Amino acid sequence: MRDDLYHLLNNALSFVMPLLIKSLPVIHFLMGFAIGSLTLAFLIRIILTWYPKINLRSGFWPIIFIPTEPILVATRKIVAPIGGVDVTPIIWVGLLSLFRELFLGQQGLLTQIIF
Numbered sequence: 103m104r105d106d107l108y109h110l111l112n113n114a115l116s117f118v119m120p121l122l123i124k125s126l127p128v129i130h131f132l133m134g135f136a137i138g139s140l141t142l143a144f145l146i147r148i149i150l151t152w153y154p155k156i157n158l159r160s161g162f163w164p165i166i167f168i169p170t171e172p173i174l175v176a177t178r179k180i181v182a183p184i185g186g187v188d189v190t191p192i193i194w195v196g197l198l199s200l201f202r203e204l205f206l207g208q209q210g211l212l213t214q215i216i217f
Contacts, residue, residue: 126216130206137202143170144198147191170194 158167
């Protein structure tokens with residue numbers, strides 16, 4: 103019984119693994135693009151904190167505001183402003199940089215599997 107289960111799982115994985123391995127470069131690219139885009143959006147949010155009178159809901163700014171604000175709202179519940187300065191975008195730039203390095207960097211997990 104146990105041997106049959108092993109062979110069943112082995113056959114299922116032998117079908118999935120080649121597809122997964124072939125799709126890894128695409129996953130690598132999409133993750134890099136998504137992390138890079140979010141990092142850029144958070145960097146722009148850091149700069150926009152210097153200009154509090156800018157309405158983020160009009161003009162070009164919703165492109166930056168809509169993807170970042172839900173993440174920042176959740177983070178603001180955990181990390182309060184320090185001296186009246188919202189540090190949550192800085193925290194996310196650091197976390198995204200760490201994530202990018204761990205998974206997509208030169209010694210990253212995904213990079214090591216692909217190359």
